Amino acid sequence: MKTPNIRTKQKIVKALKDYARTMEEWVHPIDKIKKFRPSAANSFLLGVMFDRNIDADKAWEAGKWINDSLGEPDDPSALWKALVKMDRKRLLGFLRYGYGGKSFHRYYRTFADQLPRAAEHILKKYNGDVRQIWNSRRDVSGVREALEAIPGIGQALSRMAVLILARNYGLLGGRAALPQLDIKTDTLLMRVFRRSGLIPPRGTDQDAIETAQKLAPRFPAVLDGPAWEIGREWCYPRNPECKDCPLTKVCQKIL
Ligand code: SF4
Missing domain, CATH: 1.10.340.30 (Hypothetical protein; domain 2)
Structure with a gap:
């Protein structure tokens, strides 16, 4: 797998953000405080x-x-x-x-x-x-x-x-x-971060957190939901469905 340069990584981040906007469960940050009972x-x-x-x-x-x-x-x-x-x-x-x-x-x-x-x-x-x-x-x-x-x-x-x-x-x-909100690293997100090329194949949780901070500084956790969902819906441990995956045009595993 190629090691992507920063521009390629930015394209991967953009693809993740674009996918985020289409997600049913996507939550826009709200301005008004909602208090808990x-x-x-x-x-x-x-x-x-x-x-x-x-x-x-x-x-x-x-x-x-x-x-x-x-x-x-x-x-x-x-x-x-x-x-x-x-x-x-x-x-x-x-x-x-x-x-x-x-x-x-x-x-x-x-x-x-x-x-x-x-x-x-x-x-x-x-x-x-x-x-x-x-x-x-x-x-x-x-x-x-x-x-x-x-x-x-x-x-x-x-x-x-x-x-x-x-x-x-x-x-x-x-x-x-x-800007202070980080991704939650779990198996699904890490698989997508590694395969897509956002972090190296053996990259750690900390690498993923720092990469998100660097590439999405205004809201690092914006990458959390889309990466997690792509990991669940397409990026299976075996036989990932790359053809239909939202990252198919930018993912380094298949380029
Ligand atoms: S294109 Fe394939 S390998 Fe890359 S993130 Fe999507 S399912 Fe995973």
Whole structure:
């Protein structure tokens, strides 16, 4: 595979941005702040925690389900208090069978350990109201650090969370925060970044983050959604469907 020059990489970025505009789920950054209701904030945080190795829609659904089952609409701390109080065996059973007889997540065992610890942290640090993590704050890195201090939320998930908070809810400064929002590196995105030539075949997550910062400085995370979706819809691990892929004219794997 050729090593593309900067102009070629810019063309790849343009193709990703062009595809982004056609995506059904594309979200334009909003200007007006949308505030979270207490219960929605808890569902959001749980959805962020669960968004690993399962479909994103399922993660958000699972977050809402746990919050609806254990929380109270107007008392944000009720959910976390309930999680702290439940003994591990009962919590494990709830996570294993409570979701209409199914487990709510493939890592339900891991979450049986992490959720009570996360709840303890949230009660201690934020009095049970997770909106304190992001409300009236503009320092994206500080909010990311606060999110990463919660058991179950690592760097990739904190990047995703701040992207949603700023872009979809106008929080953290809204549009002003866009240059600080990075891509969330996962298998799908990395495959597209490597194959298309945006980063070398053995390029790392950090290479991908820095490349997005360099080539899309006004909003690095704009490349996140399109690369992820192309990875899911066309750029399969084997037999990618290059002919129909939105990057077909610029991708270095096939040029
Ligand atoms: S053109 Fe082919 S290899 Fe390149 S990103 Fe699309 S599916 Fe993947």
